Amino acid sequence: MQSFRRLLSAGCLALVAAAPIGAESPSMQEVVTGIVVSARTGQPLAGAQVVVEGTGQGVATNSAGRFLITNISGATVTLRVVLIGYREYTEVYQAGDATIQIELEETAIDLDAIVVTGTAGGSQTRAIGTTIAQLDMTEALQVGQSGTFQEMLNSNVSGLNMASGPGNVGTGGAMKIRGIGSVTLGSGPLVYVDGVRIDNNSNARIGSDQGNGTMRGGSVSRLNDLNPEEIQSVEVIKGPAAATLYGTEASAGVIQITTKRGTVGAPQWEVTVRQGVSYLSNAVGRWPAVYDAGTNPCPNCEILPSGVRKFEVLKSEQALGHGIPFTYGHDQTYGISSRGGTDLLRYYFSAQVDRDEGFVEWNHQNKYSARANLEITPNEQLSISTNMGFLRSKSRFNGGGPFPIEFVSSIYWGTPAAAEDERRRGWNWTPPWAMETVDVTEGIDRMIASGTVRHNPFPWLVHRVTGGADFGSAVSGRMVPRSPLGSADFFGAMSLGHVETTERSVTQANVDYGATATFDLPFLGTTSETSVGAQYYVKKTHEFGAVGDQFPAPGPGTVSSAAVKTGWEDFIENKTFGLYVQEQLSWNNRLFATVAFRGDDNSAFGENFDFILYPKVSGSWVLSEESFFNISLVDNLKLRAAWGRAGRQPDVFAARRLYAPITAGGDQPGLTTDAVGNPDLKPEVGEELEVGFDASLLDDRIGIGFTVYNKDTRDAIIARPVSPSSGFAGTQFVNVGQLNNRGIEIEASATLVRSGSVDWDIGFNYATNNSEVVDLGGLPTIFLFGQRHQEGLPVGAVFVENVVSAEFDANGNIVNDQCEATPEQGGGMVPCSMAQPVYRGPSVPTWYGGVNTSVRLLQNFRVFALVDFSGGYTKISGDLAASHLLFQNSQQILEREDAQLAAMSEIVGNWLQAGVLKGGLAKLRELSLSYTLSDEIASLAGSDGGSLTISARNLFNLWEAQSGTFGRREIDVELTRQWNASREGGVYHQTSMPPATTVAMTVRLNY
Structure with a gap:
């Protein structure tokens, strides 16, 4: 933590030193200024890139659609304007013109948009044989509510399945792209911010919980550390066919995030203020009543005709005049940003403060974020950019941890038997006034820094090197204060005083080099684009924690003040080195064919496995630009197909033989067997074929994208029981499984009404995904809690007994009971006394x-x-x-x-x-x-x-x-x-x- 603070301080000093430079401006020559608007609505368009052709000059329009470009040389200037969702615009203007109005026409599909593909120069959409979803975050924030990064991404990308987090401020949910691709390694995508791979853990523990921590309080997603207000665009690269160049760990897809950039011209300031309220809808009525057959006094119970008592703890609290624990949380944001600069130096600075409160008073999050992006362009051939984002947050959660440190069950299973108890008043485990005394917290310090040097030494060659790191430190804690009642209080033994604290420091760093050479070949209008590159990546995780129990007296609640203390520490390091080569041929900028290879070595591979190669083949054809294409209703039509592979590395120690420390005889240190390891362990390999098309119809009123995909996970890692004769217990990870995911994705947009006073647009995305456990390598079915990984069925198939029918006889006995039979029982029905779990x-x-x-x-x-x-x-x-x-x-x-x-x-x-x-x-x-x-x-x-x-x-x-x-x-x-x-x-x-x-x-x- 101290090293992080020193690093943060140094970064801030560097930014302060740089800020005045960005404000300086050389003597002005001619300028051009104007506004970019929608040709259909006349409304200003924010975030449009206005570029001076043939130079490195360019600006982005502000939220009022305005732009200013200085230092124009010559009598005329050619402006090119690019914005996602609109046709590219190019026009010549007189230098000094201050009345420019550029009208952009909307397009259902943008074939000329540049997307990040892993190569040095990026690629136009028309050249890519896979589907890549793009989200203009600036536009999304203009029309809707600013939320967490996951909330902004949810439902805007086909094929991405986002699980909503619980109503616990500071938590999040997991995301999957095209289904479950592994049974042991997770299915979360890689995430890059400005070329730097970042920590995207979506299952971080709450309250230092050594277990999963998600059943009660919810999990924390590190993606929600990102501030959407700082983001310009998001690209989602789906599956192995598209993510081959990203190599090992990319088989679940890649999310590329680009933050906002500076512009040439006077400073453009934006001030953002958000005021809101957060609440639990139907706060009383949504909770079902609790029933019992007790006879003890229950002041607010309702006796039903059957003699059963009905009790609702929240309504009882209201009747007793205590009110309910739910409230209206105050959400607020205060942000400011500035962008501007000169031809030499452009900058984007921002700072923001967020305070979000939950619907219980003890749940809240304070977040402070800042960003500084600089770009230096000494000449037209060289550009240097640096990007730094800072975050500090502190969250206090609504529960998180084992019973009874959670709140929902106390309402859901409120007990009539304790309704007259003055301490419990019918709450089950933990009443709200006790829950409020427990601190379940997380503090985050994080800096994401990157730098890119891009060089165009010749018109046909561009190369760049990108380096950076994600430095993060998360301190999680849970503290139960000492109660005068001791273990007789609500938290049992923890009421004697209990504290847990864990600090998890994660550093992810990568250095990437890429070069792309483009040549026009002397036949059939052919262009060759050859790309090569290398990447080095390292991830270091240092985690340590301590637990303290039994405070001798009320006090600060630290581990050092506890009578019983335990501690632990882990250090994990993982490294990857990869190389890639790609050749892309294009004919008349309409027909494209791409072949690529990526090779990786990773420190988690078994010692007998050194290197893996991932191939890729793709093609695309802009059919609508061919001379023979003559369908008047179709404006643009692109056909595409791709096949490729990408990997998923094993857990860091899965291949290693491990021994665990013990206390041997005479209190001497010793070792015992822990994990047998597997020297032949290799990564899982995702292999995918996808085919589809993109089209716009009826003067760009309708846009359609369609994709069908089939993805196999080969060499899937499965935990195999270890023979006791080996001297090791537990399981061994082996590459014996195979999974399959298949489905379709549809994205569509339509303009239903276009008029001077009313415009009506609609968008739709739909995806299917069906998974199957194809092969477990001869291993038996894997049993989970109510679920199984079983060959021939979906991953994580639900298995529970199924009572189909039953009746009561005249004496109230159960008769004619029928349960669904298993295939081994011959199918059909069996008496429920013979029931076994069946696929549900x-x-x-x-x-x-x-x-x-x-x-x-x-x-x-x-x-x-x-x-x-x-x-x-x-x-x-x-x-x-x-x-x-x-x-x-x-x-x-x-x-x-x-x-x-x-x-x-x-x-x-x-x-x-x-x-x-x-x-x-x-x-x-x-x-x-x-x-x-x-x-x-x-x-x-x-x-x-x-x-x-x-x-x-x-x-x-x-x-x-x-x-x-x-x-x-x-x-x-x-x-x-x-x-x-x-x-x-x-x-x-x-x-x-x-x-x-x-x-x-x-x-x-x-x-």
Whole structure:
């Protein structure tokens, strides 16, 4: 931590020293200034790149669409304007012209957009044989609510499945691209920011929990450390066919993030203020009642005709005058940014403060972020850029850890038996006033720094070197203060005083070199583009922690003040070195063929395995630009196909033979066998074929992208039991498995209405994914909690007994009970006394997507709505299952009126079966109204322009596949369990807080 602070201080001093340089400006020559607007609506367009052809000069328009370019030499200037979603524009203007208005025409597909592909020069969309999704973050922030990075990405990219985090400020969810590609290594994509690979852990522990930590408090995603306000664009590279050049660990896809850049001209300032509220919708009514057959006094119980008592702890609290623990959290953001510079030096600086509060008073997050991006262009052949982002945050979570340090179960399973207890008042484990005394926290210090030198020594050659690192330190803690009641208080032995603290420092650094040579070949209009490159990557993780128990007296709650102390420490290092070569041929800039190879060596490979090669072949054809193409309804049509491979490295120590320290006889140190290792262990290899097309129709009113893919994970790593005769216990990781993922992806957009006063656009994305465990290499089925990895079935298939029917006879006995039989039992039905777990469905959504619509009214107003949806899977609600069968505190189980539920309880016995649900919902995720300030209103604030947006997120569900079982509802059908890598695809969830509804007003002003 101290080293990080010294590094942060040095970085800040460097930025302060550099700032005045960026403000200097040489003597001005001619200038050109103007505004970029939509040709259809006349509205200003922010973030458009305005470039002077033949020079390195270029600027980005501000949120008012305005630009200023200085130091123009000559009588005329050729401007090229590029913006995602619009046709590229080129025109000649007179130097000194201050009245330029550039009107950009929208395009459903942009064939000339430059995307990051891993090579030195990038590639035009037309040349790429795979689908790459692009998100203009500036545009997304203009129309909607600024949220976490994951929230901004959710539902905007087809093929990306995002699990929403719980209603616990500071937490997040996991993401997958094209399904589950591994059963042991996780399925998260690689993430790069300005060329630097960053820590993208989406399963970070809460409260120093040594377990997974996601069942109750939720998990923390390091991606949400990123500030969307600093991001210009996001590109999602899906699957091995597209990610070959990224090598080992890229088989699950790659996310490329580009932050904002400086411009030539006077400083452009933007001030952002957000004020909002976060709350739990239907805070009382969403919680199901608890039932029992007790006879003790219960002041706020309702006695049903059956004699069963009904109790709702929140309504009881209201009746007693105590109120409920839920409140309205205040969300706020204050940000400022500046961009500008000269031909020599351009800069972008920003700083932002965020304070988000949850719907309980002890849940909040303070976040401070800053960014400084500089670009130096000494001449037209050389450019040097540096990018530095800083983050400091402190979160206090709503629970996180083992029972009873969590809150939801105290409401969900409130107990009538304790309703008259003055200390508990019917709360089950931990009442809110006790939960509020527990500190479950996380503090983050992080810096992401990179530098790129780009050199064009000849017109035909460009090469660049990029280097940088992600320095991160996360300090997690959980502290239970000493109670005067000692172990008799709510937290048991922890009420004597308990503290845990863990510091996890992660440094990821990489150096990449790439060069691209372009030549026109002397036949058939052919162009050759040859790229070579190398990458060195290292990741170091240093983690240490301590636990203290039994404070002798009330005090600061540190480990050193505890009577019993334990500690631990880990250090992990992983390195990769890779080389690549790529050849791309193009004919008349319409037909493209690409062949590439990437070779990697990684320190996690077994000692008998040294090197792996990943090939790739792709092609694309812009058919609509051929002379014979004569379909008037089609504006653009591009056909594409690609095949390729990428890898997924083993865990760092999976190949190594390990020994563990012990205390031997006479209290002497010793060693014992721990893991047998595998010297032949190699990476998993993702192999994918994808085919598709992109088209725009009817004068660019309609855009369609379609992709079908088939991805195999070969040499999948499986844990094989170790023979006891080896002297080692446990399992050995071996490359014997094979998985398959296949599906389709559709992206579509349409302009339904174009007029002077009303414009109506709609967007749609839809994806399917079906996985299969093809081969386990002769190993037996892998059993999980209510799930299995079984050959011929989806990864993480749900397996629970299924009571199909049952009846009561006249005496209340269960008769005619029928349960689904296994294939080994011959299929069909068997008496429930013979029931075995049967396949109930896949564990992750098999279809998902989103629909958005935007309506512009009276030029300055825009209404935006987003609906996302998913379905086609099965999940297990521990809340429902436990209420019906484990704790037996539901009305249905106590009144014994449902024979099917009674058979589950009295014959089959597995309590999970009462919590099996069809997974699926459609949700109104976001609704917003934006107003672009008129010049008259903006001038009242002394501003050149701006916007005001009122938005709401997580409003309500439009459709639910199944909301509950046996008359008892889930708290929220969106809740899903996020397992760690060893339980990829797990669906069991329990006592997670529902997502919050947020309403905010955001004001942006430009100066």
